[in-house]
Amino acid sequence: MDGQGRGSTRHPRSGPSLRSRLLILSAAVALALIALAGVSVWQAYRTAQEREEARLLATARAQADIVDQEIGRVEALLRGLATSPALDPLDAEAVLAQARQVTGELGGPIGLGGRDGRQALNTGATPATSATDLPVPPGLEAVFATGRAAITDLFHSPVTGEPAIAVGVPVRHGGEGPVLRVLEGSFPPARLAEALGGQRLPSGWTTAVLDRAATVVVRIPAETAVIGRPARLAVREELASAAEGIIPHLELYDGTLAVVAFARAPASGYAAAVAMPARELSAARWAALLRTGAAGLAIGLLGLGMTGLLARRIAQGLRDLGGPAAPPAGLQELDELGARLTAAASQRDSAEAALRERSEWLEASQSAAKLGTWEWDVASGAMRWSDQQYRLLGFDPSKAGAPDHEFWRSRVHPEDLPRVEAAGQEAPCSGKFEIEYRVVLPDGGTRWLAARAVVQRDATGQARRLLGVNMDITERHALEEEREKLLRMKDLLMGEMNHRVKNSLQLVQGVLLMQARGAPPEVAAALREAAARVLTVAVLHRRLYEEETQDGMTLDAYLSGLAEDLRGSLTGIAPVREIRLRVEPGLRLPVGQLAPLGLVVTELVTNALKHGAGPVTITCRRGPEGLELAVEDEGPGFPPDFDPARARGLGMRLSLGLARHHHGRLEIDRSAPGGRVVLTLPDVAGDAAPAGPA
Template sequence: MPRSSPTIRSRLFTLVLALVVPMIAVSAGGAVLLWKLDAAATERDALHQARALSAAVARELGLAQAMLWTLASSPHLESGDLRAFHAQLQQVPRPEDARIVLSDRSGQMLVNSHVPFGTPLPRRGDLGISERVFATGRAQVSDLFRAAILDQPIIAIDVPVMRGGRVLYALDMALPATLLDRVLAQQKLPGEGAIATLVDGQRAIVARTVAIAEYLGRRLTPEMQRSIATGEAGTIRSVNLNGERVVGAFTRVPGCAWVVLLGTTEALTRVALWHSLAIVSALGGGLLLLGLLAAWYQSRRIAGAIDRLATAPVAPRGSGLREVDAAARGLAEARAVRDRAEARRAEREAQLRTVLENMPLGVLLVDAPSGRIMMRNRRAGEVLRVTPGPSAGGEACCGWEGYDPEGHRLRAEDYPLARALAGEAAPSLEIRFRRRDGSLAWYRSTAAPIRDPANGVVTGAVVALADIDAERRAVAALAESEARYRALAGSLEVRVREETEARQAAQARLAHAQHMEALGKLAGGVAHDFNNLLQAVQGSAALIRARPTEIERVRRFAGMIIAASERGSAITHRLLAFSRQEQLRAEAVDVPALLAGLREILAHTLGAGIAVRVETDSGLPPLLADKAQLETALVNLAANARDAMAGKGTLTLAAAAVTVAPDDAVAHPVALQAGAYVRLSVADTGEGMDAATLARASEPFFTTKPLGKGTGLGLAMVRGFAEQSGGGLQIDSTPGRGTVVWLWFPAGMEPAPAEAPAGLAPRRATPAPQGTARLLLVDDEAGVREVLAEQMREAGHAVLDAAEGATALALLEAGEAVDLLITDLSMPGMDGAELIRQARRRRPGLPAILLTGFATEGAGPVAQGGGDGDVVQLRKPIQAEILAGRVAALLDREPALR
């Protein structure tokens, strides 16, 4: 071989190397450039597709909002008839599994289309959106949450129900998240491996084209959240929930805080890069050699394909160029997406039109810039006196041809439509329109603004016209009826008042006459008895004063004075019992034990000719009465029976349990209340009474006894005591066959505890004073004050006396040592009850005794005691021993004061 061969070979190698290396470099650079261009195109396509997805989601939400705005103007909500509104919801077509809820400000559900009306409903689980609706008065879209009733993930769309310029309710449509999955699935995604995701304001996944069951409710990674934090749209390069790097685009859904993301993992992008490099490396040389020849031919093919692509209504057949074919497929898919969206929009509009045409009120959609009617239902056309049937759009809405201006002087800008078009909350207005037949009818006009979800600009208004003519006529008729009723009631009231006043005047005159008659009888009887007593007291006192040195004579007449005073005290006690002013202390009384004790006493006191018998039922309940008064009443009845039998006969004391039924209470001879009673009876075998005597037997001061032998107060006192105790008295008598006196007393709940027979036992011995005390005695009667002071000094006490309350208080304020206060109740200026209260303010816990000659309510507050000391009420006249004993008892309770 020649020497030049290596040189030639090396030159040939160098020439080949010079050709191959640039070819390889150009091929690699071309592959990288192609990948970058493809990635940029993918990002642009993803951004455009993300915007299309966002528009589809916003359109779905907007249709739901339009339906809710229409329902918000329902007349049933205006009148508060929620049951009728629930029935209306059942007629409204809505997406599958969607439910409509009406709730108040607290989030409490009032109506739910998925459950029967009246079913107890919980509070809403998405209180945040409800609070925003009441705060802003604008439509809101919630984040993903779990429904309380359906127990599934849903989203809610809320609109306010406006009345009188304020939000009355929140009307909400809850849509299952699967509905938005279908919206995303209907869109064609660019390239293989692309995934579309819809997230809410909390960046939780609401819908996803792939594996939504696994990702529903999960929140995006922090890096992904930062990637979409700013801007309305853009590209992203971040990390997904699986830790993979993704590239793609995002855009926000108009009118809410939701975001649509569309992306592909970088791994799939790298596969495309390496594939391009392999192809370019293998075919780079051939393409380089053929490029110049094919350039002219390919340019003509590309230009022709582009021309056909721009003019073809559908995707052309394959041109042989990948880019051109891909663009053709993209345009065809975009047209298909547009056609599907148009079909769904038409379907939603048809549903909305069905709702509007079947609503019982007129509905109009008015354009904001032009003020023309863009859509209306048949009812609105009838009200506005235009051609019947639905509107095709474009009708004028400024004439209000049927409006009756009589009585209305509002400015044009004050009407609901004008205020809604201005973006204000429009209160409802009641106006009149003239119907086709010429009659005037009342309608309630309500309007609400419609805003662009993207920027909040008012684009129109929805107007509702509700026929309230029948309601207004009913209100007017009711007002007229009420006026006639008030006039009639006024005349009847005047007549009833006049008749009532006349009857009351007649009753007052009758009561006054009866009162004067009783007062005359009472005064005559009391005067007769007290004149006898005063005669005995005055005569005895005069004899004592005439011969004070004759001890036995003085003692005898002093005893007569004491006996007369005791008889006078007994008369006053009987008078108080008769007038029902005696203070009784009811207690459970064991009736068999009481009657047994009385039998032993009466057997010795009535005389040997009187046989006393006791008859009681077994298991007899106790009766409720003042035991001491009951004993006195029975003894008085026994004494009357003895006198009626002239000292010979049989006296029977009996007791039985009786029950007065409600039906028998009115007809009962004693007029008892319904309930359980114990009936006592005192029966004798005496001469009996005729009808005239029996009719007056219990009258005050009526007696058949000889003059001076009776006061006529015995039976009257017993009747008063029985009625005051809650029972009554009845007398039955026949001449020659004796007399029976029945007493009814309320029965206790349980049998009284057994106790020893207790008759009229003497009082217990009064405890003797336990030392000298310093007493303050107050009484306006000088004689009474002097006698009481001397009696207390005889009992061993030191006594300060005062004639009035002011003097007594001055002594206390001066620092006088006082252990106990004794005061009369009835005194001029300051009575005894007030004196005790004032004294105890100055000397807390000071014991006191209140003396009174009659029962009065004024003594009640201090007679109950309390505080650091105690208060006792005693009745005049009182024996010195009893008063001294009460003083000693009170001082024993207060050793510290002594």
């Protein structure tokens, strides 16, 4: 407490000064750096070797992937050809024509083999060499046993007389059932060499592609002398025990000592071996050693100098701080440290305020969207919910406790609980969780939720947790129920309308037929014809009502049913003869055009039956100007001076009027041997469109 009394007092030193301790520390650091440099030199030697070996192995993997990709392209080419309808039943000429179109891309012949081991056809067969004399390439018989694509090792092609590789794919009836034949394509090893040539190798490096028997298929740079030879014994032994690896010392066929990396292609079973001259690795190692040694020495010297300087500055700063009139800092580092601590505290306060604001914004957004977020730990079963998730279940988040599995189960509607739990159990395996279910609110009401979640996995691929959202979709379900109710009401209304229209048409038909009984023959015939037309309208109405769809009907189904109805409705009105249909598949018309089209067809068919001869043929196809519908018979045809526009018959005038109303035209084809009338309807949006999948 008495500062003046202690000012002249000398205290004995209790130990080394801070300066001495820092100098000792500097010496220890220097020694440690020297030792570390020695260890670093040794580690640099190993690191350089491992880095080069890793680079070599990565190149081998890339080459193996290219081999798989190229063989996969060949397989895809053959699989596309295997879907040809000409293969089942076999149309040899068509198959050969299709196969020859892709042989240029394949680079070799394409053949079709059977279970007897012989080929049924081959694009490379010549008059002197029958395809049946050619065997199925060795190894492709496995396609019949496994039902999967297969690849051969390098073999001598009897077609080209050169080494080749073949890929075979199964041919099945309709794409299903047992394998009937194997479609095989052969290609030269040069195809693989060309694909691998796009990947530039460092100078002096070589690549070899080996088949599953460890035979050399390709070598880059090219060396034909080694093609077809077995790989070195060490390579064969390593490939037999491992899918990839490094052979640190191997003498190549040309006597070069090399480091070899090999990798087997996972799909084809072929392998790529990349060799680097051993002298390059040695040079890289020594370069790394020299760089590491120089860097270690420089760092050691720099560390000693900086440590000495730091000791001097700290000692001086501490002495200044211990003085009676010490300045506020005395050392720039201390001043900077104080300023940074102050700034860090300010930044922390700002970050906390921003985090609170963002959390409030997120909660407000979730509340507005009726969206709750949740997390489920798969291993422990622990759950975490957002505040809005509690509100979706009808609870106040400030009063509810921590969520758990039993609490959540108690809120799920009992009828939905089994399928929700089943979806939750499948999610870790399937990787997704998507379901809609009901929850029971505390007041007894229900709410529909749509749950979506993603699965997060650990490094081993095991499911770790589910992160998901729940959305309130109660209003959507209410709208869907209202929609279903309106649809049922619409069906009832349409049924009642159909009943009334049908009864009215039957009444009109009955009145006409009743009047025809006592009328003169000419009037009776006209009345019966009118009754037949009313019956036709009734038939069209019934068919359109029973088969109405929003996107219309296919014309083949519509005209087929219409022809069947005409056979029954025209009995007694016109001679009944055969009615034939030739309708281009897939044509579709909207409901609004089906009724007029049916009336025109009815009138034309009726006229053909009354005035023509032979069978009546209805042809419908897509023409250059739109939909073309023709009705023809084998009778004498129309008189030369007959003009449809001046016809007095009700049927022809009705047909002309309907055609003009739909911007079409009705013409007589006088080049036909019999009577032929053609109705052309132009294309409009959605008309005569090909039918989509059912």
